[in-house]
Amino acid sequence: MRYIYNPSTDPAFNLAAEEWLLTRSGDEIFMLWRNRPAVIVGRNQNTLAEIDEAFTRERGIPVVRRLSGGGAVFHDLGNINFTFINNGNPSEGLDFERFTVPIQQALRSMGVECVFSGRNDLLIEGRKFSGNAQHFHAGRILHHGTLLFASDMADLSGALRVDPEKYRDKAVKSVRSRVTNISSHLQAPMEVTEFIAALMGFVSGGASPEDMALTGAEAATIEELADQRYRTWDWNFGSSPAYNFEKRTRTEGGLLDVNLYVKKGRILKARLFGDYFGVRDVDALEERLIGSRHERGELEARLAGVDLDEYLHDVTLPVLLNCLF
Incomplete structure (x- = not known):
């Protein structure tokens, strides 16, 4: 397995990186990454029905559609995203829990007890700190999840607040949950960068950080894909169902x-x-x-x-x- 720490905080680039690694690389992947403040909507959602349009516009918060289904989520630098890309057959069906096992084990090694719950969530003391989604492509599985470490809950609620009576559609709707930050449950204080290093070290078994970067050629191609898809209105808004x-x-x-x-x-x-x-x-x-x-x-x-x-x-x-x- 290839282990990648992607230091970019550009949501368009980061989602393009996932697509490129899924469709253009044959490697099995584990990647950690973060986005600066952004709203990430699910593949089958009506974007405008999920966001507070005035809130995101006035604050310059980008809204980007991802490849996978599920609900809209707010990302900021206090949220860590993890991605697994494995070879697999869609006929095996969605299996969210197995990809979260290394994350659960890593957290328990830090003294944080957590459980998998429902369809695709991880909980600490009954509160959600991780939502997960999957996408299949040509015999490969993309599984990614959020890890709320020290997210700004006020921004999270504001960006995703919308009047549900304004929209009538068949799009997938987001379900809001009571959430918590991992940092509130650690036995000893830890900065987000320390947590990323500890998580990567646990999952990778101590792989060398020098081997975890995208190559220059990969980054250039991913940048092109970000321009072609993830920075366009047609993908982020125009792809919404009627x-x-x-x-x-x-x-x-x-x-x-x-x-x-x-x-x-x-x-x-x-x-x-x-x-x-x-x-x-x-x-x-x-x-x-x-x-x-x-x-x-x-x-x-x-x-x-x-x-x-x-x-x-x-x-x-x-x-x-x-x-x-």
Whole structure:
């Protein structure tokens, strides 16, 4: 098995690294890595239905889709991610627990008692500190999991807070759990970098750190894949399943009900209802929305220069944009 410590904290690069190692390398892999603050959504999720769009946008928190299924998670530098890539047959089915055994053993060696629970979680004293997911490709299994070590719980809850009534779809929904940090349960204080070194040392059996880096050629190819997929709106948002979006907002101009039908990230139908006033038929405004990505920047560009007051009296562009998310 090849042991890799990936020091990058770029979520797009790191998820691209997983894909490249799964699809382009024949090695069996164990890798540790971290992301700077980011929201990572599951392969089958509706991205906008999982995040607080204003929260992530205002704080510049990237939102990136991963290859595997499961729910959305918040990553920061206090969260460690582990990846196993093994040769295996999908017909064997999903088996989350066996890949977590080395992690459980490592934690117990540090005095932290933990258990596997439910479908894909690890718990300490009944609280979740690790969620796991898997993806199969051409006779190979990608298993990855989170390890909350010293994550900022306030950011975690804020980035993933969303009104569930706004979206009607068949996408996989995230399930929120009571969570805890590993650092709160250690017998002696430990920095996150010390914990990473201890975990890698245990799982690898003391492999040399000098042998754990990606090569320059690997990193360059992974960077290309990150640009092609993991940094694109089409992958991170446009790959969401079709959905209906509904939102009711009380504005200065009156009540505004927005109804959108979105497929492959683009608005195919748009209706604006309410008790607002206007001198022009709102149909023309609805037509401007059709064909646009359900994305704030593109919608803002489409509506720039439109005299909104003629359609929706006392509704400004920033207010209307907020009604569309």
